[in-house]
Amino acid sequence: MDLFNAVHEQMDAVRLPLVAVTVTAARRPNTPLVAILHWHGFRRASPLVLPGIDIPPRSVPGSAIQLTHAWHCVEAVDEALLDAAWQLGAWDLERVERRGCNVVGASAGEALACRQAFGDYEGASADEALIDGAPDRAELMQLAADAGYLRWLFRPVKGGVWRQLDEPDDTLGPDGGREPPCPVLPIPPTPRQRPARGRTVYRLGAVRRILLP
Structure with missing residues (x-):
């Protein structure tokens, strides 16, 4: 599963800075993954030019990619995501585990989070x-x-909007990325017998010097 090259191809095509990359998988091995690239940029809401009328711009829509590579365990997906996040200079990688929302007691917020994780944004065409x-x-x-x-x-630094912040991170190269391989190892997810509401944060960036005010 080469997420890094898939993201790079989209960056070369769209030519806008990235805000974030999300990847979502149903909790079933070997099912396709949905990656969504969230861009920072605006476009005109309409190609029409009307005298005296200012048509406000709208945010550039995200790009959804379907990844169909086989995976037998969550750690295999973690490894691919860690590789991509590492090379793209992200400070960290977050993994959240959520139960299905078609269960008794699930809230409307859980259903909304599930839809948004797969790029289904309520109220937007x-x-x-x-x-x-x-x-x-x-x-x-x-x-x-x-x-x-x-x-x-x-959140990528290389090719991302976050590079403009110039936050301290001594692991980054001049282009905001890092050379592989990623030294951080995957952590197993929550066992299935427990409620799936875990959150794991992999720290990738580091500051190895004293920062003076």
Whole structure:
């Protein structure tokens, strides 16, 4: 599973800085993953030019990618995400585990979080919120509502908007990225017999010097 090259191809095509990359998987081995690239940029809401009328710009929609590589355990997905987050200079990688929202006692907030994890944004039309390159996204979201899901998040520095902040991180190269391999190892997820509501944060960045005010 080469998420790093998949993200790089999209960055070369879109040519906008990234805010974040999220990847979501239904809690079933070997099912496709949905990666969403969240861009920082704006476009005109309409190509029409009307005298005296200022048409406000809208945010550029995210890009959804379907990753169909086989995976037998969550740690295998973690390894691919750690590799991508490491090379793209992210400070950390977050993994959250959530139960399905089609269970007794699940709240409306849980259902909303599940939809958003798969790029289904309530109140926004499809072309405004997402450029959909994940043909099985709706089916995977339904599977996640029944079986639970995992969602990963990282914020790239290389090719991302975060490079402008110039935050201290002594592991980054001049371009905001890092050379592989990633030294951080995957951590097993919450056992299935427990409620799936875990959160794991992999720390990738580091400051090895004293920062003076």
